[in-house]
Amino acid sequence: MELQRALLFDGQGAQEVGMGRDLCEADADVRCLYEEADRVLEMPLSSLSFHGPAEALVQTAVCQPALFVHGIAFFTLLQKRVPSFRFSVAAGLSLGELTAHAAAGTFSFSAGLRLVKTRAMAIQKAAEEAPGGMIALVGADKATAEEIAREARLDIANYNAPGQLILSGTHQALALVPELARERKVRKVIPLDVSGAFHSRLMHKAAEELRRFLEDFPLEAPRVPVFSNYLGRPVRRPDEIRSTLIHQVEGSVRWEDCIRGMLEQGIGQFVEIGPRPILTGLLRRIAPQAEGIALTTVLDLQSHEHTLLKR
Incomplete structure (x- = not known):
């Protein structure tokens, strides 16, 4: 029987200076992704991710794109190092939900950069206008x-x-x-040491700005179901994805529901991609018996390669 696996991506708060540097040193295709991100985002994202300073990386307009790029870069390296790697569902915490959609093919990396930039800047602006x-x-x-x-x-x-x-x-x-x-x-x-009242009514203007952006943003049905933070269940239709990404900005993140829903679908292994093993820690609280693997560095990928080969 084939192993049912979930691919999970971290959200804001998982960032740390140095994230992604080892990925770039390990692979030329990853370096190209970071170069594309610097160009599309019109900011030195690579330098900020690799060298900081921390006070710049923690800013929402920088942090969210940095985590998105790190997630897709690591996923790209994972696919190259373990070509047989397959996943049945994908999910991410807050910003990580967008990374999950990119990994599942809902939109391209380049389009995702524009989406994440718009979302991050809208959230940062809303946080400045309505402090919390x-x-x-x-x-x-x-x-x-x-x-x-x-x-x-x-x-x-x-x-x-x-x-x-x-x-x-x-x-x-x-x-x-x-x-x-x-x-x-x-x-x-x-x-919490955060710069705003995220996922609350104070983010309403950010949600409306994202709504306007997503009106003409192309979305495809993902190759695998992607769990929605807002609904706590998987979504596959482009119209439903568009709606949930908008509502997620000011709505509750139902992460426990997402994990329990995956368990009910028979998921036997959870693979987290991010700079710090935050989601694996939450998994232990929700379902201590579940198998969780945290991939934070190239060394993690090497040490877990045999386990990730399981099908």
Whole structure:
């Protein structure tokens, strides 16, 4: 019986200085991808990814394209090093959903660069016009997190895993969370070091800008189902993909639902591509028995090559 495998891509927050440099040193085709990205994006993305500075790489307008390029570059190298590699479904956290679509053939790398640039700049602009932030609730269940969100007038940005939910909104509303969480005996509250209230109503203008861009943006049916963060299930029709990518900007990321949906479809191996093994960590919280492989460097690819050959 053929192994059912999911391919996962990281989102904003996984970036780190040096990402992609070893990929470029290992392969000429990867170097070409980075050169194309520098040209299409009209920014020194390669240099910022490889050398920083960190304060520049963390900016949304830089970070999101950097992660997209890193994901497709690593996927390209994976296909060359392990030609028999196959995957049954694809998914990504937030920005990573766009990388998953590119890997699945929904749009080309070049078109994806334009899409990611538009999305990133719209989100950064919205964050500057409507300042806000995000806060993690550790140990809270869904009902408790939703109750706190309603009382503080916040949105649930991420349903990441059992006991790990993220709230998003204005700084004034976020200031109410610690006391509300204490009253409900939530184990820990952690303010996140982010530049905006992502996946919340404060991103509405960004979603509308992305809607206008996507009106004439060509989309194909992906070769494999791609799980939607917004719906928590796979999407395949171009019209549905267009709609979910727009709603995802201001809607909740239902990552736990995505993983559970993949498990229900018989996925037996989850392969994460990104600079840091964030999604593999969430997988362990959702389904400790599931097989997860994190590919962050060329050395990881070499060490897991035998496992990735399994079919």
